[in-house]
Amino acid sequence: MKKASGFEIVAARCWNLLNEGKPFTPIFTVAVFALYHLGSWGDAGFWTRLGLGLLAALPLFALYFAYDFPLFLRNYLWLPLVAALVLWRDAPLHLGLYALGIGLFLFFTVYFWGTFYYHLRIGTSWWNFKRFWKLVLKNSDSTSGNAQEQLPKVLLLLFVIDTAGAKWADKAAGGQDFGWWTYACFLACTAIYAWVLHRNLFDWKPKEIPGRTEPVERPQRQAGGKVFVLVIDGMRKDRFEEANAPLLKKWRAEGTEYTQMETVYPARTVVCFSSMFTGAYPREHGITSNMVWKLGIKVESIFDSLRKVGKRGRLLGIAHLIDSMGDDVESVTAVMHNDKADRNIMERAKLIMAEQDPDLLVVQFIATDQTGHSMGALYPEYRQKIEEADALIAEFAEWLAARGDADGATFIVCADHGQADGIGGHGHLDEGERYVPFFLYGPNVRRGVKVDAKQSLISVAPTLSYLLGAPLPSHSRGPILTDAFETADAKKRGTA
Structure with a gap:
């Protein structure tokens, strides 16, 4: 199982510029405009018009970077576009420019991303575009693959760059003005419009837990074995219920399940892992998206806490996680056929245990998430990857038991986020994303317990501190999941 190469790490960061919606919008808009005027690149006047148009569009670029317009809010993105067309109805419409923008967007998302990219990276079929076009149109997440969000943004920005640049240059030559006071009012109204929408309608973010984690003393009689956190990336809760996963469902039944475990916002992989382990x-x-502008988390992680007591933790995952967790990550290459990905990850996990013997091992299984993104989460292939992960975890647990590493060990099984309809979208907590499977199993875990109270994945790090006898990470807010253990607090609550 190869590590992620230096080239792959850099390439993953570059890809995020095109994958994440915020940087994609300006990059794609400018590229479309430049390609449409390819024959004018030798004309100095073109670059003047482009520069003036970009200057005019800069406030809109900033506004769309600040506001996501997630989920149903994306429907409101068409109103500013319609308003601009009405206000500057005398402006010539270069329909070829907008047709090029729509065409390139569909080519980029449906064929280049959904077919060519996924075929080279994870081995999907060359015919994947036959399904992927539907996934792009239904995608709920604020990525470049969200047609319902990106198209109205790009079309408005193209209109402003094209119209303002031409009119500004025309005015300098003694022609008609763009109407800058009108444009200033348009910008102000659009900004107020975005603010009002997000303030009054954007109300589905999880409420933050106030204060820091309250420490809990671990009973002296409680053994301190190893801890394994097995994260099936992007596993929907309802699809897990449908899957034939005998080992994981046995562990859940014989351990403690948290039925209302909530992920964080935005529910992107690097964000979720950063919150889980800090x-x-x-x-x-x-870390506020998969696009990490400044490398490294700003606070202590569970891996820092373990070092304080002479213990060691390792996180086995894809290159993206290096951006936040740095040297605590044992990277794996994500460039392999998706049918082999989780098998190779499990073999690498065995190697880490054999060579490094960490007290905490976090393993990220990626095939389920990658199948959701490339083929959709509501198709049989997605459920099949959950079932394959179950079989691999069963094999890993048997291997650990044969070595004695499972003696006194605690297993935590969860997802970092779920997935919505469309191209496995996740980020803004649409249906299928928000609540994730989460349960603990082991000799120190209470048997047959279900905890129905709402909890958050930020409780993972403090719970690991409790299990491994390490201090709490500096900014930990999540409560320790004491319901899962035989503590005085758990007995008082009588959770069952």
Whole structure:
């Protein structure tokens, strides 16, 4: 199982510029405009018009970077476009420019991303575009693959760059003005419009837990074995219920399940892992999307806490996680056929245990998530990957038991986020994303317990501190999941 190469790490960061919706919008808009005017690149006047148009569009670029317009809010993105067309109805419409924008967007998302890219990276069929076009149109997440969000943004920005640049240059030559006071009012109204929408309608973010984690003393009689956190990336809760996963469902039945375990916002992989293993929210640890502008979390992680007591933890995952967790990550290459990905990850996990013997091992299984993104989460292939992960975890647990590493060990099984309809979208907590499977199993875990109270994945780090006898990470907010253990607090609550 190869590690992620230096080239792959850099390439993953570059890809995020095109994958994440915020940087994609300006990059794609400028590229479309430049390609449409390819024959004018030798004309100095073209670059003047482009520069003036970009200057005019800059406030809109900033506005769309600040506001996501997630889920149903994307429907409101068409109103500013319609308003601009009405206000500047005398402006010539270069229909070829907008047709090129729509065509390139569909080519990029449906064929280049959904077919060519996924075929080269994970081995999907050359015919994947036959399904992928439907997934792009239904996608709920604020990525470049969300046609319902990106198209109205790009079309408005193209209109402003084209119209403002031409009119500004025309005015300099003694022609008609663009109407800058009108445009200033348009910008102000659009900004107020976005603010009002997000303030009054954007109300589905999980509420933050106030204060820091309250420490809990671990009973002296409680053994301190190893801890394994097995994260099936992107596993929907309802699809897990449908899957034939005998080992995981046996562990769940014989352990403690948290039925209302909530992920963090935004529910992107690097964000979720950062919150899970720091116990902090994105505004505190500094990782707010998969596009990490400044490398490294700003707060302590569970791996830092373990070092304080002479223990060691390792996180086995894809290159993206290096951006937040740095040297605590044992990277795996994500460039392999998806049918082999989780098998190779499990073999690498065995190698880490044999060579490094960590006290905490976190393993990210990626095939389920990658299948959701490339083929959709509501298709049989997605459920099949959950079933394959179950079989691999069963094999891994048997291997650990044969070595004695499972003696006294605690297993935590969860997803970092779910997935919505469309191209496995996740980020803004649409149906299928918000609540994730989460259960604990082991000799120190209470048997047959279901906890129905709402919990958050930020409780993972403090719970690991409790299990491994390490101090709490500096900014940990999540409560320790004491319901899963035979503690005085759990007995008082009588959870069952």
